[in-house]
Amino acid sequence: MEKPLIPTFDFNAYPRAVAPAPGPAATEPLEQVVAYRREDRFASCRRHMEQHRRHFYKLSLVEQGGGTFFLNDEVVEVAPQSILLVKPGTALSWHLHAGPQTGVYAFFSADFYNAGLLPGYQLHAALAGNAPYVYHACTPAEYATVRPSAEQLWAQQHHLEKARLYLRLLLADLRQWDAPLPSGSLPAPVQQFLSLIETRLAAAAPALTLDPYAEALHLTPKHLSALCRQATGKSATDLLKEKVTTEAKVLLTGTALPISELSYRLGFYDVAHFSRWFKRAVGQTPSAYRAQFTGYK
Numbered sequence: 001m002e003k004p005l006i007p008t009f010d011f012n013a014y015p016r017a018v019a020p021a022p023g024p025a026a027t028e029p030l031e032q033v034v035a036y037r038r039e040d041r042f043a044s045c046r047r048h049m050e051q052h053r054r055h056f057y058k059l060s061l062v063e064q065g066g067g068t069f070f071l072n073d074e075v076v077e078v079a080p081q082s083i084l085l086v087k088p089g090t091a092l093s094w095h096l097h098a099g100p101q102t103g104v105y106a107f108f109s110a111d112f113y114n115a116g117l118l119p120g121y122q123l124h125a126a127l128a129g130n131a132p133y134v135y136h137a138c139t140p141a142e143y144a145t146v147r148p149s150a151e152q153l154w155a156q157q158h159h160l161e162k163a164r165l166y167l168r169l170l171l172a173d174l175r176q177w178d179a180p181l182p183s184g185s186l187p188a189p190v191q192q193f194l195s196l197i198e199t200r201l202a203a204a205a206p207a208l209t210l211d212p213y214a215e216a217l218h219l220t221p222k223h224l225s226a227l228c229r230q231a232t233g234k235s236a237t238d239l240l241k242e243k244v245t246t247e248a249k250v251l252l253t254g255t256a257l258p259i260s261e262l263s264y265r266l267g268f269y270d271v272a273h274f275s276r277w278f279k280r281a282v283g284q285t286p287s288a289y290r291a292q293f294t295g296y297k
Helices: 110-114 140-155 160-177 188-202 211-216 221-232 236-254 259-265 271-282 286-291
Strands: 033-037 048-054 057-064 067-071 074-078 082-086 092-096 102-108 133-137
Touching: 033 140, 033 160, 048 236, 057 140, 057 160, 074 082, 074 133, 082 160, 102 140, 110 160, 133 160, 140 160, 188 211, 188 221, 188 236, 211 221, 211 236, 221 236, 236 259, 236 271, 236 286, 259 271, 259 286, 271 286
Parallel strands: none
Antiparallel strands: 033 102, 048 092, 057 082, 057 102, 067 074, 067 092, 082 133
């Protein structure tokens, strides 16, 4: 397996802002949450952050400031008084605006959020779908609603049950306001299929055919494709192509890797094969797509 091209951070790379309260819960490996005030971290926060991935969720409430965020192959202009939730595995970089940066941001694991919840209420159901992030620009009234929950999440992060409740309140408001969020959950095999593609791509060990994924899920390729089409309206092959295309865009714009090496990392047998495949999918050659982003990220 090749070394990942984009740095990936584990949860433990970020120290807790507040020491956990003593007791069994403080050492429970599933209880992973840490919150910061953006203004407290202002001096050490980088105005420009290079592309990276995380193994956990990041929830940001931006009161003042904001910036341009690059999330996989999408560009999001994050405004003051907004909420941004970035899912694990998303390729992320940013340029922050000049001036004060205030608000609260938190890192948390799915296990922390899901503790004690029935499957239909866990994160995979609450935030079902294929999007790598959720962004919502709040009205003043909406931000006034979520701000106390964010402050309490920061203040109570060493009391894990309380912190979990405030986190769930924040995500409940986000689901209520953000209309594009689907209300239903993808079937488990489809969600596992999408996650497996992302994992293999991030580890530079992809497959361009369905067989390895179907085998890992103990399904036939035909059955897997039928489940995907029923749940999303797209075949498993189409979903795989979308994921590979997104990763190709991420690597073209976020790394200086030669296109020949990049095509190998993505599982293509030669650069000509990748170039034809990418042009059919995107409408541009890989080099033309990369050129338009030179200096932008």
